[in-house]
Amino acid sequence: xxxxxxxxxxxxxxxxxxxxxxxxxxxxxxxxxxxxxxxxxxxxxxxxxxxxxxxxxxxxxxxxxxxxxxxxxxxxxxxxxxxxxxxxxxxxxxxxxxxxxxxxxxxxxxxxxxxxxxxxxxxxxxxxxxxxxxxxxxxxxxxxxxxxxxxxxxxxxxxxxxxxxxxxxxxxxxxxxxxxxxxxxxxxxxxxxxxxxxxxxxxxxxxxxxxxxxxxxxxxxxxxxxxxxxxxxxxxxxxxxxxxxxxxxxxxxxxxxxxxxxxxxxxxxxxxxxxxxxxxxxxxxxxxxxxxxxxxxxxxxxxxxxxxxxxxxxxxxxxxxxxxxxxxxxxxxxxxxxxxxxxxxxxxxxxxxxxxxxxxxxxxxxxxxxxxxxxxxxxxxxxxxxxxxxxxxxxxxxxxxxxxxxxxxxxxxxxxxxxxxxxxxxxxxxxxxx
Numbered sequence: 175x176x177x178x179x180x181x182x183x184x185x186x187x188x189x190x191x192x193x194x195x196x197x198x199x200x201x202x203x204x205x206x207x208x209x210x211x212x213x214x215x216x217x218x219x220x221x222x223x224x225x226x227x228x229x230x231x232x233x234x235x236x237x238x239x240x241x242x243x244x245x246x247x248x249x250x251x252x253x254x255x256x257x258x259x260x261x262x263x264x265x266x267x268x269x270x271x272x273x274x275x276x277x278x279x280x281x282x283x284x285x286x287x288x289x290x291x292x293x294x295x296x297x298x299x300x301x302x303x304x305x306x307x308x309x310x311x312x313x314x315x316x317x318x319x320x321x322x323x324x325x326x327x328x329x330x331x332x333x334x335x336x337x338x339x340x341x342x343x344x345x346x347x348x349x350x351x352x353x354x355x356x357x358x359x360x361x362x363x364x365x366x367x368x369x370x371x372x373x374x375x376x377x378x379x380x381x382x383x384x385x386x387x388x389x390x391x392x393x394x395x396x397x398x399x400x401x402x403x404x405x406x407x408x409x410x411x412x413x414x415x416x417x418x419x420x421x422x423x424x425x426x427x428x429x430x431x432x433x434x435x436x437x438x439x440x441x442x443x444x445x446x447x448x449x450x451x452x453x454x455x456x457x458x459x460x461x462x463x464x465x466x467x468x469x470x471x472x473x474x475x476x477x478x479x480x481x482x483x484x485x486x487x488x489x490x491x492x493x494x495x496x497x498x499x500x501x502x503x504x505x506x507x508x509x510x511x512x513x514x515x516x517x518x519x520x521x522x523x524x525x526x527x528x529x530x531x532x533x534x535x536x537x538x539x540x541x542x543x544x545x546x547x548x549x550x551x552x553x554x555x556x557x558x559x560x561x562x563x564x565x566x567x568x569x570x571x572x573x574x575x576x577x578x579x580x581x582x583x584x585x586x587x588x589x590x591x592x593x594x595x596x597x598x599x600x601x602x603x604x605x606x607x608x
Contacts, residue, residue, distance in 0.1 A: 201227045206242040208278065210289055211235070220282050239285070239293045243277040243373060246304045250312035254321045266321040268382040270353065274308045275373040276365060288369025303368070308375075311360035315353050323352055324380045353377060 203209045203223035211219040211227055212235045221227035222241060229236045250272070253265035278288045292300060316324070354375040362372050 199228060199230050201229045201236065203227050203238075206240060208239050208241045208285055208289075210237050210239070210286065218282070218286060220285050237289060239278065239289050241278055243275050244300075244304065244370075246274045246276065246301065246308055248272055248274060248305055248308045248312060250309055250316060252313045252316040254319060254324065255317060256320050266382055266384050268316060268321065268324060268380055268385070270312060270316060270324070270380050271378040272312065272357075273376045273378060274304075274357075275376075276304060276370045277373055279366075279369055279371045284366070284369040284371070286369070287367075290369075292368045292370060304370075307361050307364045307368075308357065311357045311364075312353075314360050315356035318356060319352060321382065321384060325385060351375075351377060 201209065203221045203225045205224045207223040209221040209223070209227040209229075211221065211229055213219070214233055219227070227236065228234075248271075249269065251267070251269045253267055256264050256266050258264040278285055292303070295303065354377065357375050358372050365372050
């Protein structure tokens with residue numbers, strides 16, 4: 175065979191077999207696991223995952239234990255160390271519910287101890303062992319504390335999250351719960367014997383009749399306070415609501431008053447407008463009436479003027495006719511007046527005689543003497559002249575009144591007895607003296 179081929183085959187075999195051989199001696203250690211490898215010479219190698227552990231068959235013995243924390247729930251019921259006012263014991267029954275967290279110690283010796291003393295037991299026995307250890311430590315802590323000390327817990331969260339080496343500092347500063355501190359101190363030694371370390375204790379609840387009574391009292395007080403606060407808030411809310419309602423009412427009243435004022439202003443404006451319209455209508459009616467009355471008056475004046483002009487025309491025509499008749503009568507009298515007068519004297523002579531005789535009969539005496547010695551006329555002459563003037567006047571009036579209006583110069587009508595009336599007396603010379 176070719177030596178070169180042999181060398182290549184050997185090299186390939188080494189390359190292929192080496193990983194297989196190495197993987198046969200190396201084991202994976204996952205996170206949360208601890209692998210303990212014990213050699214024939216008694217040496218102990220501890221591998222904390224995640225990593226690779228060297229395990230050689232026949233030469234080594236290996237075992238895996240959990241490295242994660244173990245959570246243990248405990249419920250402890252016991253009596254406190256309370257005393258009454260006289261110093262006599264007066265314990266109070268309390269129940270504490272808590273959860274403790276423990277884990278494998280950090281040192282290799284503690285890991286080896288936990289693997290031999292704790293993890294060598296079944297899982298249920300492991301939990302029972304931790305519960306017994308923590309419960310016994312909790313009972314001792316409750317017996318050492320008073321009731322109020324169990325409820326005056328400080329902030330447990332920082333202590334619960336702090337590692338074991340920081341807990342002493344927290345307790346020294348008084349920042350941890352007293353119950354947790356006592357339980358940790360009481361069970362740390364026992365847990366150390368099992369290769370475990372105490373991480374934290376979380377007090378979930380502390381129950382007691384006194385605490386329940388106080389809780390109810392506090393709840394009642396809180397409820398009363400809450401009721402008072404609620405009542406005050408409701409009162410404030412009611413007052414605010416009433417104030418808001420009052421503001422709304424005020425605004426509504428102001429709005430109504432404004433609307434009423436606007437309505438009154440509108441009514442006044444409307445009344446003024448109606449008054450102006452009424453005045454305008456009255457003025458128009460008055461103007462119409464005045465115009466109509468003026469027109470009627472003008473028409474009446476025109477009618478009266480026309481009627482007056484017509485009446486005046488009629489009067490003027492009548493007057494002109496009468497004047498014409500008078501002028502004709504006067505002209506006739508002028509033409510035949512003396513003859514007519516003489517004729518009337520003759521007609522009226524008998525009546526005039528009777529009138530003169532009657533007048534003389536009523537007189538006391540009559541003097542028919544001649545003219546006086548002073549050359550004047552006598553009383554008879556004077557009386558006869560007066561009578562003559564009266565008779566002439568009466569005859570002229572009768573002639574003018576009763577003469578015919580024919581204008582042809584005929585003599586006036588005679589009386590029924592063939593003689594003239596007393597108005598046409600013929601003048602003569604006579605005189606009388608009373």
